Amino acid sequence: MSFLLLLLVLSISSSFAEDPPVVELSLGRVQGSTMQSFQGKTIYAFRGIPYAQAPVGQLRFAPPQAATAWGPEEILKATSDSLVCPQSGISVLMSEDCLKVNVFTRNLEQKPLLLPVIVYIHGGANVLGSGHSLYEAGPQYLLDHEVLFVAFNYRLGALGFLRPLGSSVTGNFGFLDQVMALQWVRDHISAFGGDPDNVTLIGMSAGSMAVSLHLVSPLSRGLFHRAILMSGSATNHFAIDNVYWTQKLAREVGCPMFDGNDVVQCLRNVAWTRIVEVCKAWESYQFVNMKWNYEIDGHFLPRHPTELMAEGNFSQVPLLASFTANELDYTAHVHLESEPLLHDLGSNFEEYAPELFLYKENSEKSISRRLKEFYLGSNTSEISAHNIERFGNIFSDTIIGHGVHRLVQLARHFTPVYYMRTDYVGERSLWAPTDEQGKPLGMGHADDLQYVMPSLWYGTQMAGNHTDIFMMERLTKWFTHFAKTGTPLATTEEEEHDSWPPCNATAMAMLYNGVVPTLGPPAYAERYAIWDELFPTPALGGGVARRQQLNIVAIVAIALATSVASRLFGSLPLDGN
Template structure:
């Protein structure tokens, strides 16, 4: 590969706000891949280390026109030099900035310290591939948004972030050949194949790929671990706050959801073919703007609106072929090293928004059997669902009417356990029988959060996504932490443990000043060890075992 850049990495201007500025084009690095030449930019990490950034690169053909709802196709070669100096657009989703949205969104970003060049050896670094959260309907891998690389680029790795199709465009599943489903997950597979083919050109090791996923991204990883399409495309996994081993069933289709989308976009749903043909003609942006009307309770329930599906066989390559929990019970998954865990409080926001809204609180209180299965993700309108609802209400909320004062703590825990906790803890218990798993709970309370209550300056506990504030930079939530900030110690600890794991399959490093007093031992089902990541790093046992047992009894393994 040919590299054109200055002899010492990049002499870049670093703004006082902590945002890296690209150098003029004549100083930008250019790499040569089998697809063509790519121009990147030179940036600085949170501590001022130089690194290269290649952003907005296509890893698949734009999924437009007849390719909408279809599995992705490989990107074709190009002539000239591809401009990868800035982020590509987000996939269609609810946003106030529609200029940053496009269906041509299957883009990948690579951040690296070292590029191979003629006459020098290629020292290939471990690669961390980040799969973003967002419930399969929001967020992106953009560097300026919620996937900034500045913290990870303080470490000795290659970082990759990417977009995948969201909402109906990524997860329409009709149970027919027109849209068998899982297109967004197949996008991720295509990106992993792109990484295998090209990451060495950016100084990465294709034989040392760690998947790091959060929420929907974590749920994705737990499917890649069992998908025949993903075999051998990665070698370690960091599964943060979600799993597919949940109380909700993985369906064979979500035709009802497709029909709801069709009605919102004024399409017929008389037949599947007519519906899909009509949806192919609609403006891609409309799928994102119509999303709030797809939910059933409040602004965002059920949180997991779009689901992966067990695809019927229409001759296509199938991403998911069997029930994930049963597959894990059989041990039929990629038995690779894993880190997995949850935050202390997880989903506080829907509990707060429900109890502070008189209408929603009344609906949930007076018709719990109807709304609880929707909000807490289990079967609906059956005798068994009523029994489950009764048990959950008794355990978490007690006998009295719902109120902000008396019910908030219980409803926060009920949302946390139903949406994240149970599925993640069950995943850890299942995979630990076959491979090494490091379990954690993130309990560090910083000054910034994704949820503030009772005022706009007081974080409500340590909620979903709060641990990401110390791994990836997101300017709308928190500043870039420096040595002057109390949060910096947690940035150092998390990025060092996660990158140690990428290097050695072990998050420990007794020679590291930030980790030398910590020995994180793998999980076993007898002691149920976990590392509590708070103000201190401390090994503890039996994480939320009483709450886990409630769910385990309601949804036993068979």
């Protein structure tokens, strides 16, 4: 009798359960589900909506094609995340049919005031990652605020960036996927209660580099209105050679190497699992790297992003650029027990450096010698525990820090740029070594993302009594306020000390986001000056562009000026609540 009573209670309860949310798009109706935000607010979740057709068959290594309508008679069930795009990992969780978007909203009532939209572009060196709500891009923290959150997948690795020699296949497929996802947001987000005229891009690492490319791409103009760049920018010196890696892949799977059409037709018949397997084997040293990257194709990207930025030829929207205090400083710690490799890295630094640090060396190897002299000392013959973090500094600066620094230096002449370094060391880190109590010793790459969106990288969502909750509340407050207004902090005349001044054409300041935020001059000026010396901004003629050319004297002058300014306004604490 008790079992029958339980069934009756469950039946009655289900009859009063809230109907699943349904929205109507021009493509057809979409059914979602509900989730809970960190504070227990109801989130309407629509996951796995196709924004493009599956890039298979003749659509592999081709620009994306818009998703087709499923019609008024069918309801698309968007109640779970799609499979992620092919990458190294568990292949059963992946599919080439991965060009899907997730939408999370708390506003389905079509209120007169639509919500600001935050669109996340995931990182992963262009070979890893996804917009999956459990693996990486959970909405629970951001959706405690009055915003709408979007995340999506895009093609990765060779499938996203293949570039054969002399072919009409010009690469950039992963970036073209991103453009199509942004077009989808423009066309459909109002049905979910989002404002298509108030879209903020946020990217992490390679996703942040992608955001910088959308800033300069003519295809992305008008599709977003603010941008948050976390630990990455394409305004750097990277030596990109997708053709080389395409030919290497073709050789290793037995395909033609030189005729572009033959290469593509052959590789379209190779299983994606084989392509991923072959490319993964190239990362034998486990160092952070970016073998697949953008192409200057005259379509998505007309010229080098640094040139376009220096000319002011970019979407001049408000920017928030950030990085972490230690980024990739610990990237080599995995090899601390590999004495032969560390010895070889130290004694043959000039041979390893161009590939590890993504530049083309001159015949005299003067770039590598200069870097070794500055970071390690010219007489160093071995990498060991006493200098391994200095070795890691090179990864931090070459792959992340200097590109962000240059973005800020160039963009500030045309648009306000809020510049931040996150120093707070929390309870969890992906990279940093730990002390005897298990607490991380630094703030590594992507450690700040855990305070913006929960992911499996850091385990489960933070518990209600977690010691790092204040940082989650702080960053989500700043980022959502920036999405709404273009400024990260609300200020009043009575609270002038709570300001966070943007960098502009005449002044620079950095916010140091520690337990108590402080203002001061930009960090690592001396380190970044080396990269400006070795890889100067290209000369672009007279006028504004020439005035923006950066050299060591200018950098030192800026550092001195901002140091004086910081003494005047005092490295003041900021409201972090």
